[in-house]
Amino acid sequence: MWKYIKKNWKKEKGFTLVELLAVIVILGIIVAIAVPAVGSIIDSSEKDAHEANVELFINAAKMADMDEEYDIESGISLGDLLDGGYLEEIPTNPTDGIEYSGSVTKSDDGYTYNSGSAQATNPDDNNG
Numbered sequence: 587m588w589k590y591i592k593k594n595w596k597k598e599k600g601f602t603l604v605e606l607l608a609v610i611v612i613l614g615i616i617v618a619i620a621v622p623a624v625g626s627i628i629d630s631s632e633k634d635a636h637e638a639n640v641e642l643f644i645n646a647a648k649m650a651d652m653d654e655e656y657d658i659e660s661g662i663s664l665g666d667l668l669d670g671g672y673l674e675e676i677p678t679n680p681t682d683g684i685e686y687s688g689s690v691t692k693s694d695d696g697y698t699y700n701s702g703s704a705q706a707t708n709p710d711d712n713n714g
Contacts, residue, residue, distance in 0.1 A: 648697060
């Protein structure tokens, strides 16, 4: 019995064309599902990184405002925050790779980051 199984086992060499095509189709389906999912994860992580950078700028401006060295109401540039030691470096925007520029201002509504093209506001709970 074992001789018969060993003899027939040795005759089988490789895979059939149908088996190879089935594997390729399955891999294609997996790739078709995975690529859009990975793309949306990358997009959302870039958005989250941008929001974290804006929050960093606003928090640095709050620290500068507490030290009362700058007039935050008229605006403080990111370069001033860097020179004052409130930022270690100015990060690059994750969507385009260009270093952030702009300023942070304080108003009755809170602190606002103003870039050349967008604004982000963080209400300050301690206005008064």
